[in-house]
Amino acid sequence: MEKVFSQHFSEADYVSLSTAVSTAYKIVEYWYKVNPSFSNTPTGHDLRPLLINFFVGDQLMKINSPGFSHEFQKNAARNCSHVRLYKGYATITAHFLGGNRTRNRPRSAIYRALLSASNHDIFESDEGDLEYSNQHLYCHLCYAGLTKAKFIILAIPHHSQENIIGKSLVLPNIEANQEKVEDIIEQLDVRVRGLFDEKPSHRAEPTTEIEEIVEKLDFGIRGINNEGQNNKEKGC
Incomplete structure (x- = not known):
């Protein structure tokens, strides 16, 4: 085979x-x-x-x-x-x-x-x-x-x-590259934040339920990035 x-x-x-x-x-x-x-x-x-x-x-x-x-x-x-x-x-x-x-x-x-x-x-x-x-x-x-x-x-x-x-x-079991994963997540973060960049006031006070949901997703993704950055600084 x-x-x-x-x-x-x-x-x-x-x-x-x-x-x-x-x-x-x-x-x-x-x-x-x-x-x-x-x-x-x-x-x-x-x-x-x-x-x-x-x-x-x-x-x-x-x-x-x-x-x-x-x-x-x-x-x-x-x-x-x-x-x-x-x-x-x-x-x-x-x-x-x-x-x-x-x-x-x-x-x-x-x-x-x-x-x-x-x-x-x-x-x-x-x-x-x-x-x-x-x-x-x-x-x-x-x-x-x-x-x-x-x-x-x-x-x-x-x-x-x-x-x-x-x-x-x-196929061999390959461990995912952590930095590559974090880069991809960071790109997702930029795309989500871009939804609000055209209207900066929306980021301070979301005016619709949809914007509030997307805002939460944005913070969730940025939370991953912050965690990854902290791990890098700690040498993890």
Whole structure:
């Protein structure tokens, strides 16, 4: 199985993919830490997988390793956009498998049918080896867990999307770079504060309930930045 993956990916590529996922989880963890409206309510809890998926896609798009590129594609219903990551002749889509890995593979989807069809010539032999002749490869980047990734794997879907071919490749568990996470949070802080910069008086006395909510989010994000700065000064 590793032979198939190694034709398209290097060890550095595996690190880049794993780092993107672990960084996304760390960002979401920080967000919930300082925003009780998200962490202490059922509806806020339900949003966590969506935020994880959003930031995973965001971090995958920011991979600057040689050969990687990306694009957005709509699903069949045209009501949701997904990131497709490319490396040479390989295509990757990312998938959340639940907080406790409630699924063993991503659900079948019409918009991924053509991608899966590119794996039509990959077969598992009686000895367990994969017969592989096509230069194109489609992979699932799968992850599970709510507060941190319990695992990160690359899997090759059968062309029918009904199962996974062979053994999945477990990616190394890479710790997210704390400074990078803080930089991303700081960028979010600037964007939120920018909502009020056009009307400075709103920051002193928010005039609407919406502005008050955004103000609280702003302070929550800035609280993360202040905590991170204090840790840096302490040498943590």
